[in-house]
Amino acid sequence: xxxxxxxYTANLASEADIAGLLLxxxxxxxxxxxxxxxxxxxxxxxxxxxxCMADGEADYGFVHATLKIGAGRxxxxxxxxxxxxxxxxxxxxxxxxxRRYLALSMELYEFDEAGTWKHNNVHAKFRR
Amino acid sequence: xxxxxxxYTANLASEADIAGLLLxxxxxxxxxxxxxxxxxxxxxxxxxxxxCMADGEADYGFVHATLKIGAGRxxxxxxxxxxxxxxxxxxxxxxxxxRRYLALSMELYEFDEAGTWKHNNVHAKFRR
Amino acid sequence: xxxxxxxYTANLASEADIAGLLLxxxxxxxxxxxxxxxxxxxxxxxxxxxxCMADGEADYGFVHATLKIGAGRxxxxxxxxxxxxxxxxxxxxxxxxxRRYLALSMELYEFDEAGTWKHNNVHAKFRR
Numbered sequence: 001x002x003x004x005x006x007x008y009t010a011n012l013a014s015e016a017d018i019a020g021l022l023l024x025x026x027x028x029x030x031x032x033x034x035x036x037x038x039x040x041x042x043x044x045x046x047x048x049x050x051x052c053m054a055d056g057e058a059d060y061g062f063v064h065a066t067l068k069i070g071a072g073r074x075x076x077x078x079x080x081x082x083x084x085x086x087x088x089x090x091x092x093x094x095x096x097x098x099r100r101y102l103a104l105s106m107e108l109y110e111f112d113e114a115g116t117w118k119h120n121n122v123h124a125k126f127r128r
Numbered sequence: 129x130x131x132x133x134x135x136y137t138a139n140l141a142s143e144a145d146i147a148g149l150l151l152x153x154x155x156x157x158x159x160x161x162x163x164x165x166x167x168x169x170x171x172x173x174x175x176x177x178x179x180c181m182a183d184g185e186a187d188y189g190f191v192h193a194t195l196k197i198g199a200g201r202x203x204x205x206x207x208x209x210x211x212x213x214x215x216x217x218x219x220x221x222x223x224x225x226x227r228r229y230l231a232l233s234m235e236l237y238e239f240d241e242a243g244t245w246k247h248n249n250v251h252a253k254f255r256r
Numbered sequence: 257x258x259x260x261x262x263x264y265t266a267n268l269a270s271e272a273d274i275a276g277l278l279l280x281x282x283x284x285x286x287x288x289x290x291x292x293x294x295x296x297x298x299x300x301x302x303x304x305x306x307x308c309m310a311d312g313e314a315d316y317g318f319v320h321a322t323l324k325i326g327a328g329r330x331x332x333x334x335x336x337x338x339x340x341x342x343x344x345x346x347x348x349x350x351x352x353x354x355r356r357y358l359a360l361s362m363e364l365y366e367f368d369e370a371g372t373w374k375h376n377n378v379h380a381k382f383r384r
Contacts, residue, residue: 108371
């Protein structure tokens with residue numbers, strides 16, 4: 001179960017290519033050598049229409065990603081996974097970053113395996 | 129303080145009966161033998177218009193629930209609470225699950241009691 | 257990296273002055289004696305159109321804030337920060353609280369510093 005949630009400020013929307021970001025993110029997670037079953041990878045983006053950054057005095061924008069994964073991957077695997085997804089983010093927003101105020105950030109968060117419930121018929125497709 | 133956040137993909141919206149899901153979820157939490165004061169139970173649903181699941185190649189849908197509760201319930205109480213809410217989710221989406229790609233998931237998350245603040249005039253109604 | 261996420265129910269929208277809430281919240285964080293670099297402070301608000309509180313039988317409303325901060329501040333600093341932001345929330349919604357059902361709540365959440373990634377050109381503005 002790998003969940004990726006993007007929040008992005010509305011002033012980036014016209015240039016953000018969110019669909020492309022999500023697809024590239026999933027591909028980066030799929031590429032992590034089988035760490036994350038394909039059928040369990042879910043990314044989404046939430047547009048923020050009301051936000052305030054720093055002193056609110058300029059046209060600041062930000063993208064924040066929360067990557068939630070099941071417990072059980074080791075430190076090196078977690079670091080490599082986070083690095084891979086953040087590399088996607090950095091590349092994806094490189095153009096915007098070069099010409100406007102922009103903060104990119106990501107947090108990695110592990111589920112407590114004792115505290116998750118699942119029911120998913122997509123896994124079967126990828127086991128075929 | 130029991131908070132329940134649903135995220136659901138927009139391709140489920142027309143058949144999801146979100147209002148019904150939320151009401152049944154609250155009732156399941158209320159039914160947990162006084163574990164959660166009625167006036168502190170808050171559920172909500174966020175519609176996801178931008179998402180990508182797995183390889184993005186089919187009409188996948190998902191519902192993810194985050195159940196946040198205050199610390200202090202024991203392991204058995206936490207398990208029973210999660211089981212009860214997830215049973216609601218499974219029943220609610222059984223029809224959709226039987227005929228389309230769908231992933232249902234839930235995580236349980238405990239607040240650090242040292243780190244919550246509250247001010248709530250709804251409790252008084254249920255103390256009457 | 258201080259992130260503040262407000263969720264508020266749609267029945268509060270016309271009287272909530274969300275822009276004012278966000279700006280005051282950022283100012284409260286900036287005022288925490290340099291604990292949070294100005295360029296890393298990001299607040300946002302998400303309007304909840306689908307929610308259910310308690311038994312769902314009255315026109316309940318709620319505002320829930322999630323304050324996410326980097327690890328490394330001590331307990332006293334975390335408490336003072338939470339108190340300062342919650343004081344803003346209490347003051348901001350005092351009028352609404354006095355005349356309708358309303359629950360205000362906040363949780364404080366620390367990032368695991370091993371699990372965050374950042375790239376932010378707003379910091380440079382405030383270092384000048």
